[in-house]
Amino acid sequence: MKAIIPAAGLGTRFLPVTKVVPKEMLPIGAKPALELIVDEAKRAGVDEVVIVVSRAKELVRRYFEGDPQIRFAVQEEQRGLGHAVLQARVDDDCLVLLGDALVLGCDASSEMVARSRELGGAAVIGCERVPREKTSRYGILATAPDGRIVDMVEKPAPEEAPSDLAVAGRYLLPKAIFSLLASQAPGKGGEIQLTDAIRRLLAAHPVYAYEYPGRRQDIGNPDGYFAALEAFRRLERTTKGT
Numbered sequence: 108m109k110a111i112i113p114a115a116g117l118g119t120r121f122l123p124v125t126k127v128v129p130k131e132m133l134p135i136g137a138k139p140a141l142e143l144i145v146d147e148a149k150r151a152g153v154d155e156v157v158i159v160v161s162r163a164k165e166l167v168r169r170y171f172e173g174d175p176q177i178r179f180a181v182q183e184e185q186r187g188l189g190h191a192v193l194q195a196r197v198d199d200d201c202l203v204l205l206g207d208a209l210v211l212g213c214d215a216s217s218e219m220v221a222r223s224r225e226l227g228g229a230a231v232i233g234c235e236r237v238p239r240e241k242t243s244r245y246g247i248l249a250t251a252p253d254g255r256i257v258d259m260v261e262k263p264a265p266e267e268a269p270s271d272l273a274v275a276g277r278y279l280l281p282k283a284i285f286s287l288l289a290s291q292a293p294g295k296g297g298e299i300q301l302t303d304a305i306r307r308l309l310a311a312h313p314v315y316a317y318e319y320p321g322r323r324q325d326i327g328n329p330d331g332y333f334a335a336l337e338a339f340r341r342l343e344r345t346t347k348g349t
């Protein structure tokens with residue numbers, strides 16, 4: 108199993124600092140946020156981590172070069188999340204961990220790997236409940252009572268959303284996803300959407316929702332970043348008992 112971490116986004120929600128510092132390199136404690144995500148992937152047992160960067164993300168490369176488990180793929184143009192994942196194409200099942208989504212308070216990737224084993228090798232999508240009025244920010248899932256995903260739609264308006272269950276930054280996918288991505292037509296926003304490729308996977312492969320118990324922190328904007336810092340501090344205090 109491999110891990111893919113898309114980290115090529117422009118960081119427009121976090122300007123001006125992102126003119127020189129990629130949002131993924133902002134510190135959470137003494138480590139860049141991205142390293143916490145790399146650590147999560149390694150704990151889940153992957154044998155290689157592919158970080159997808161843009162040309163502008165030299166700092167990411169400099170920080171991680173020398174780590175024998177990490178390689179880089181370059182996304183030359185911003186053509187969507189599905190396109191970013193495709194640039195890292197691997198011949199193996201893969202965990203996809205979004206580089207601006209920090210999950211604190213649980214070990215989401217390891218738990219998803221365990222869940223997949225219980226389900227006989229099914230794909231697993233990490234998800235969370237969101238307020239109905241915010242469905243247009245997320246991929247939204249329709250599930251059967253046992254959690255199997257029967258449909259999904261990228262960023263639907265609240266009145267079109269099949270539920271309030273949202274894709275939340277973590278995916279465990281079979282290698283079949285790459286050929287689907289290679290033939291995926293642009294969707295929402297004219298971009299190649301990972302959600303659309305997974306939707307086409309549903310017919311051929313079981314895919315289950317996993318509502319992980321931790322909290323996803325979106326570090327791609329200042330408010331989310333501050334919330335992540337506070338949550339991280341709280342958790343550290345709890346673990347150290349101070």
Ligand code: G1P
Nearest residue numbers: 188244245246273274275276302
């Ligand atoms: C991406 C995905 C979306 C998902 C979200 C949070 O959107 O396309 O399906 O719900 O991440 O994990 P983005 O936030 O990159 O626009």
